[in-house]
Amino acid sequence: MKYKILLLIVMLLLSLNIKAQKHTPLTFINKYDSLSLNLTTKYSIPTSIILGISMLESGYGTSKLSTIKHNYFGVKKGKYYGKYENDTASFKDFCYYISKRKYYDFLTKNKITDYKIWLKSIRKGGYSESRSWSTKVLYYIKRYELYEYD
DSSP states (O other): HHHHHHHHHHHHHHHHHHHTTTHHHHHHHHHHHHHHHHHHHHHHHHHHHHHHHHOOOOOOTHHHHHHHHHHOOOEEEEEEEEOOSSSSHHHHHHHHHHEEEEEEHHHHHOOOHHHHHHHHHHHHSSSSOOOTHHHHHHHHHHHHHHGGGG
């Protein structure tokens, strides 16, 4: 009897551990790196930028905005946060949004791939009002070596 209870406890702890690992930065990167690479090919936005911003804005997929509205970038539609059919639509819309900004033409025509320059341009372009936003995105890019995708 004691053996069965112990086995049940171990199984319960293992299942909790598996659930806890569901949303980690590394699982997020593994889930969205291919999509981000494809969008880099289409829009010339560095993959590190796509992944870094989405990790910050969505809490690497744990925020209510990302789980309920599939909004991984905090993109607003008017006064409210946009709702997407799926995750892919959110990533595509972010890249489309960036491609319509003034700085985009300069960066792509000059073939600039340096994530630091992109991040600075996006920040100056008004993407976020937070002064620490760029620093937080840089943390994800450096901590998880997202620049290796570029």
